Each structure stands twice: as structure tokens, then as C-alpha cells.
Amino acid sequence: MDRELMFWALAVAQTLAFITAAPLLAGWVQRVKCHLQNRAAPSLWQPYRDLAKLFGKNMVVAHNASWLFRATPYIVFGAMVLACTVVPLAVVQVPTAAIADVIVLVGFFSLARFFTALAGLDIGTAFGGMGASREMMVAALAEPAMLMVVFTFSMTAHTTNLSVATGYILQQGLLLRPSFLFALLALAMVAVAEASRIPVDNPTTHLELTMLHEAMILEYGGRHLALIEWASQIKLMIYAVLLIDFSFPWGIANELSAPALATGVVAAAAKLMLIGVVLVVWETVMAKMRLFRVPQFLGFAFMLAVLGMLTHVMLEGGN
Amino acid sequence: MDFAHLGLFNQAIILFAALALLTSFLMLAQARMLPLIFTFAWQGFLLATTTVLVAVVTGHADLYVSALLTFTLKVLIIPWLLYRLSVRLEMQYNAEEIAHPTLLLIGGVVLVIFSYFVAKSIIHLSGLATRNIIAVSIAIELLGMLLMCVRKSAVAQVIGFMSMESGIFFAASVSAYGMPLIVELGVAFDILVASILFGVFFFHLRDSFGSLDVGQYNHLSEANETDTPDDRTNAPAQARTPATGGHA
Numbered sequence: 431m432d433r434e435l436m437f438w439a440l441a442v443a444q445t446l447a448f449i450t451a452a453p454l455l456a457g458w459v460q461r462v463k464c465h466l467q468n469r470a471a472p473s474l475w476q477p478y479r480d481l482a483k484l485f486g487k488n489m490v491v492a493h494n495a496s497w498l499f500r501a502t503p504y505i506v507f508g509a510m511v512l513a514c515t516v517v518p519l520a521v522v523q524v525p526t527a528a529i530a531d532v533i534v535l536v537g538f539f540s541l542a543r544f545f546t547a548l549a550g551l552d553i554g555t556a557f558g559g560m561g562a563s564r565e566m567m568v569a570a571l572a573e574p575a576m577l578m579v580v581f582t583f584s585m586t587a588h589t590t591n592l593s594v595a596t597g598y599i600l601q602q603g604l605l606l607r608p609s610f611l612f613a614l615l616a617l618a619m620v621a622v623a624e625a626s627r628i629p630v631d632n633p634t635t636h637l638e639l640t641m642l643h644e645a646m647i648l649e650y651g652g653r654h655l656a657l658i659e660w661a662s663q664i665k666l667m668i669y670a671v672l673l674i675d676f677s678f679p680w681g682i683a684n685e686l687s688a689p690a691l692a693t694g695v696v697a698a699a700a701k702l703m704l705i706g707v708v709l710v711v712w713e714t715v716m717a718k719m720r721l722f723r724v725p726q727f728l729g730f731a732f733m734l735a736v737l738g739m740l741t742h743v744m745l746e747g748g749n
Numbered sequence: 750m751d752f753a754h755l756g757l758f759n760q761a762i763i764l765f766a767a768l769a770l771l772t773s774f775l776m777l778a779q780a781r782m783l784p785l786i787f788t789f790a791w792q793g794f795l796l797a798t799t800t801v802l803v804a805v806v807t808g809h810a811d812l813y814v815s816a817l818l819t820f821t822l823k824v825l826i827i828p829w830l831l832y833r834l835s836v837r838l839e840m841q842y843n844a845e846e847i848a849h850p851t852l853l854l855i856g857g858v859v860l861v862i863f864s865y866f867v868a869k870s871i872i873h874l875s876g877l878a879t880r881n882i883i884a885v886s887i888a889i890e891l892l893g894m895l896l897m898c899v900r901k902s903a904v905a906q907v908i909g910f911m912s913m914e915s916g917i918f919f920a921a922s923v924s925a926y927g928m929p930l931i932v933e934l935g936v937a938f939d940i941l942v943a944s945i946l947f948g949v950f951f952f953h954l955r956d957s958f959g960s961l962d963v964g965q966y967n968h969l970s971e972a973n974e975t976d977t978p979d980d981r982t983n984a985p986a987q988a989r990t991p992a993t994g995g996h997a
Contacts, residue, residue: 602753603753605752605753605760606757606760606761606763606764607752607760607764608764608766608767608768609767611764611767611768612767612771725851726778726850726851729850729851729854729855730778730854733774733851733855733858734771736858737770737771737774737858737861740858740861740862740865741767741770743865744861744865744881744885745763745766745767745881745882745885746752746763747751747752747881
């Protein structure tokens with residue numbers, strides 16, 4: 431019984447770690463990017479300062495904004511918090527993963543996106559509508575690919591529970607599974623699109639014609655904006671952790687002991703830093719693509735995911 | 750068959766075969782000429798590596814020769830010939846318009862599923878360690894054929910043809926551990942001669958039609974002269990005189 435309680439406590443602690451560490455990952459990515467581009471880098475804690483500044487500001491809300499506009503930041507942030515409760519970060523056994531499996535995780539993302547798009551339309555500005563329609567186009571293409579990736583992994587692990595699936599990969603050891611390779615590539619492409627990174631979207635730009643995600647949240651300010659920014663940092667981190675859990679989960683704590691937990695935390699931090707560096711290199715060598723090239727990019731991701739599933743059936747004996 | 754119980758070499762065979770299948774898809778999606786040629790060379794490299802691994806696992810020494818043939822032809826000579834041709838035809842930076850890229854990739858996936866169903870009966874009968882890869886080799890052949898069907902550029906069609914041939918070679922080495930050596934040598938020599946002949950044809954095609962886009966070969970040269978005046982400016986005297994000979 432105590433053991434059970436401990437795991438629940440760990441799950442809560444892990445979720446808190448997720449929420450607090452997400453701006454740090456964003457700061458790390460920003461810092462590495464600045465170094466790579468020979469610019470003076472901001473401190474690692476800059477995203478926290480930005481969030482604190484935004485939380486301290488007064489809000490200006492348009493006169494014609496409905497309750498939807500005010501509720502959306504809380505819904506988005508809440509969906510992301512719920513999403514990160516089910517992803518194993520430093521400990522494999524997450525009891526909360528039994529509540530919501532990986533398909534529900536995709537559902538959380540689309541819930542957040544649905545409300546962001548509605549809020550973008552709510553004010554009735556041109557940019558909000560444009561951003562909403564673009565975001566929904568990207569989402570409609572990315573979501574099938576994401577689900578195919580999820581199905582490929584769950585066909586191998588015989589479960590959609592993320593905690594059990596990670597445990598299965600951990601226990602199988604390092605295998606040269608082509609299906610995993612394809613699914614991981616597809617997942618990385620989807621993650622790039624969903625976390626609004628280059629080449630699909632540029633998170634730092636406020637150039638009106640190129641922005642996707644930023645266009646929807648242009649009307650937000652103060653506390654609301656802080657919550658939305660924080661939520662998108664958490665989303666980036668969730669995708670990074672998903673990539674780690676499916677590709678190289680070794681080091682993650684599999685038992686309840688202090689050394690295992692310490693290794694788990696250190697390994698998670700190291701792998702996240704590595705993924706941050708890979709992301710930065712990728713963003714530096716890629717140019718942002720035209721909006722109408724995005725369907726081709728995500729179509730390729732979908733094809734990769736389907737190919738992953740096919741190779742699982744064809745080459746790996748389907749079990 | 751449980752994947753987790755296979756040896757490292759058997760796992761590597763499957764991984765490299767799957768990667769070769771991926772390069773077929775990359776070629777379908779690749780519109781630019783030089784990356785297309787390089788992707789073709791990578792496919793040859795992956796197929797040669799897989800053949801070597803099959804030789805290591807099964808102990809068939811013939812397969813080393815087959816792998817060496819694949820390597821010299823598909824990785825070194827043919828890509829080099831195609832590269833030199835595209836440089837001399839000044840089309841190495843060309844990118845052709847692919848009509849429906851996503852639809853094309855989904856069509857490729859359908860072909861993979863089809864080849865799996867075709868190969869399924871063989872898989873049940875065969876006891877070879879590499880029996881699961883037969884479907885991949887058939888898929889590489891069919892994808893090469895798809896590349897030939899959808900591309901308008903003659904060079905891309907030749908790459909599709911060569912990729913089909915790689916698929917057939919690969920099918921032989923995974924389904925029967927290689928053809929008789931004399932057959933392999935003969936086919937390899939044929940391919941070499943074919944690639945040189947293709948080069949000669951490219952120059953003739955360009956001289957008589959002014960383009961390597963096979964979509965344009967449907968138009969009569971007289972119709973071209975009246976409809977599109979810019980064709981005349983591109984290829985002045987050549988477009989008229991030998992074109993009649995080409996059609997006859």
C-alpha cells in the first residue's frame with residue numbers, strides 16, 4: 431500500500447518537474463541556438479523571467495471577447511498539465527498512465543488546439559482567423575501521422591499505456607527494429623510541426639504573413655499569454671520526452687530506490703539537453719518552408735509512420 | 750518468428766532491407782536531379798550491405814561476388830555515369846514538377862501492401878532466414894516501376910529502371926541466395942551496356958526534341974512551332990530537321 435502511495439507521490443512530483451522544467455528546456459534551446467549563430471546568448475532562466483513579467487502585467491481584453499476567449503488559456507494549460515501526467519519522465523511506473531493512454535494524450539493536444547483556434551476566431555480579427563485556419567490545416571495533417579506512430583509502437587508493445595510501453599522497450603533491450611526507426615522519424619517530423627518549430631512554423635517570428643501559432647494568440651496579453659506560452663513550452667517538452675521514451679529510455683528509474691531515481695533524473699536531463707541540441711542544429715540547417723509545402727512534409731511523415739507499421743507486420747513477424 | 754530472438758546480424762539484415770525500401774520512397778518524393786542520383790547510389794549501397802550480411806549469416810560465398818557487383822555497378826559506375834551525363838546536359842540542378850506528391854507516396858504504400866500479399870504464400874512455404882525480405886524486394890521493383898510511370902524526365906525514368914533491376918537482383922539474393930554466377934555477370938554487363946546506351950540516347954533525344962521531358966514528345970514538332978514560339982528560341986535549327994526522322 432505504501433509502495434502504491436509512493437508511486438502516486440512520484441507521479442505528482444514528476445508532473446511538477448515537467449511543468450517547472452519546461453521553460454528551462456526552452457531556455458536551453460534558445461541559448462544553444464544563440465551560440466550556434468554567434469549571437470550573445472540570454473541566460474538559461476530568461477523564459478522564467480519572461481513568464482514572471484507576463485504574469486505581473488495587467489490584461490487588456492477586447493470588448494467583444496466572449497467567455498471562450500478568457501477560458502481558453504486555462505483550458506490549454508490544463509490540457510497540457512494533464513498530458514504530462516501520463517508521460518514517464520524519470521520513473522517508468524506512472525500510475526496515472528492507467529487513467530489516460532497515449533491516444534488520450536493525442537486527444538489532450540487536439541483539445542488544446544481546438545480551443546486555441548476557437549479563441550483565435552472569437553475576437554474576429556483577420557489574423558486570428560488566418561492563424562486558426564492554418565493551424566487546423568497543419569493539425570489535420572499531423573494528427574493522422576501521430577496516431578499511426580502511436581499504433582506502430584503499441585502494436586509492438588501490445589499496449590497503449592505509455593508507462594507499460596516504455597517498460598516493455600526497456601526490458602526488450604536495444605533491438606534494430608526498422609519499424610521503430612521509421613516511427614521515430616515520423617514522430618520527430620510531427621513533433622516539429624506540432625511544437626511550431628522550423629521548418630513548419632517559426633516560434634520567434636512576428637512577421638504577419640509567415641506565422642501560424644503566433645497569429646492565433648496575437649490578441650492575448652498578460653496572464654493569459656503567460657499561460658499559453660508556458661503551455662507550448664510544456665508541449666515541446668512532452669514531445670521531446672516521448673521521443674526519448676520510444677527510442678532510448680535506458681537510465682530511466684525502474685524501481686523505487688534513491689540511486690535509481692537520481693540516475694533517472696540525470697539521464698532524463700542529459701537526454702533532453704541532447705535533443706535540444708539536435709533540434710537547434712536541425713533548425714539552423716533548415717529554412718522555413720512555404721505554407722503549401724507543409725502538406726508534403728507531413729504527408730511524408732504519414733507515409734513513414736505507415737511504412738513503420740508495414741515493416742512491423744512484414745519484417746518483424748507482426749508480434 | 751519473434752524479432753527479439755533473432756541474432757544481431759539477422760536484425761541488421763532486416764533493418765538494412767527496410768532502409769533500402771525507404772530510399773525507394775525517397776526517390777519517389779525527390780524532385781531534384783542530383784539528390785535523386787545520390788539516393789539511388791545509397792540504395793545500391795544498402796542493398797550491397799544487406800547482401801554481404803546475408804552472405805555472412807548463411808555462408809554462401811557466391812553472395813560476396815553478387816554484393817561486389819552491386820556495389821561497383823549501383824554505387825560507383827552507374828551513379829557516376831548519370832552524374833556526368835546530367836552535368837554535361839546541364840540539368841544537374843533541375844527540379845521537375847511532381848504532380849501529386851502525397852498521392853504518389855500513398856500509391857507507393859499500396860504497392861508495398863500488394864507485394865506483401867504476393868509474397869505471403871512464398872513466406873509460408875520457404876524456410877529461408879531471409880524469407881520476410883522477399884516482400885521488400887518485390888516492393889522495390891514495383892516502386893521503381895512507379896517511378897518510371899510518373900516521372901517525365903528521362904533521367905528519372907532511367908533511375909527508376911535501374912532501381913527495378915536492383916530490386917530483381919535483391920530478390921534473387923534473398924529468395925534463392927543468388928542466381929548462378931554466370932547469369933549475374935551477364936545481367937550486370939547488360940545493365941552496364943544499357944546505362945551507356947541510355948547516355949547516347951539522352952544526347953540524341955535532346956538534339957532531336959530539345960528536351961528530356963518525355964511529356965513533350967507527344968507533341969508534333971510542327972504544332973510546337975506554331976503554338977509555343979519560345980521553343981524555337983531555345984533550340985533553333987535542331988528542333989526542325991531531325992525531328993521528322995525521330996518520329997518515323
